[in-house]
Amino acid sequence: MIPIRPRRSALYMPGSNARAIEKARTLAADVVIFDLEDAVAPDLKTQAREQVCAAVKAGGYGRRELVIRVNALETPWGEADLAAAVAAAPDAILVPKVSSAETLAAVGLRLRKLGAAERTGIWAMIETPLAILRAESIASAAHDVDTRLSCFVMGTNDLAKDTRTRLLPGRAAMLPWLMTALAAARAHGIDILDGVYNTLSDESGFRAECEQGRDCGFDGKTLIHPDQIAAANGIFAPSEHEIESARTIVAAFEQPENRARGAISLGGRMVERLHAEMARRTLAMAEAIAKQTT
């Protein structure tokens, strides 16, 4: 089984915001995304790069996964961002506005030339119309070891901008694209995180969107404010009921009379071996979450 890493909550922060960078050392987010791209004004790009890379090198973020979002290679800052990020050796470098597998191949080549640490993976923002149309081909880059691709991140703000789709409750227009990207990620064995929810004051709307993302199959949600962390952590974690039910399913298939059976009847439901496999994943995720202490 692929090792399980909880990615329920991935908090963005502008790389130019020293207070946010410091505060993230104590926040309960599973992933911290230091942004050098859209949240940083052009005049502050260099300062933000230095500040972020110094923070990642200094550490102190405990179990949190550290991700640096660089500017695209074709921008004036892309090359320097990538070189500095590689030197800081975060858990992953997040590449924005990926629209083809070739972009990831080019980034992979740069990483090799720069002597990137093995531990540093590549995550791809899926946020352009072309990325949706080519989602399967982009996700298939995960099989090329040089690309190091391990996670998709939905960029619903850019997607809304480029398509002129409105971000409305329920996301009816966005759902086919979310699910296309999700199917592509799953087909090639990588994780995928849902987009951000912009209305900080609307807690119930945020919770509803987290629940929708969870039910669609996302591993977690990208966030813009510390106040969003607790809800995302709760909603994307297996519930007590799911854990109990998973234990029951696993135990049932371990009974001698069921060992050779493909399907059994349990609590009025048909349960197959694929459900036992899902149950074992639920238990492994619950255990990984329980192990997190900081």
Ligand SMILES: CC(C)(COP(=O)(O)OP(=O)(O)OC[C@H]1O[C@@H](n2cnc3c(N)ncnc32)[C@H](O)[C@@H]1OP(=O)(O)O)[C@@H](O)C(=O)NCCC(=O)NCCSC(=O)C[C@H](O)C(=O)O
């Ligand atoms: C949205 C914000 C600008 C709001 O900032 P502010 O008004 O300062 O918030 P508060 O006063 O409520 O802050 C309270 C304390 O929390 C800290 N804080 C705030 N936000 C963060 C954060 N993201 N990470 C860490 N800490 C944070 C403040 O410093 C306060 O601390 P203290 O002084 O101790 O009280 C702001 O929240 C913000 O900048 N959010 C992130 C914006 C961002 O990174 N955007 C880029 C990614 S979104 C995106 O583009 C996705 C994708 O590409 C797409 O296309 O969709």
Ligand SMILES: [Mg+2]
């Ligand atoms: Mg974006």
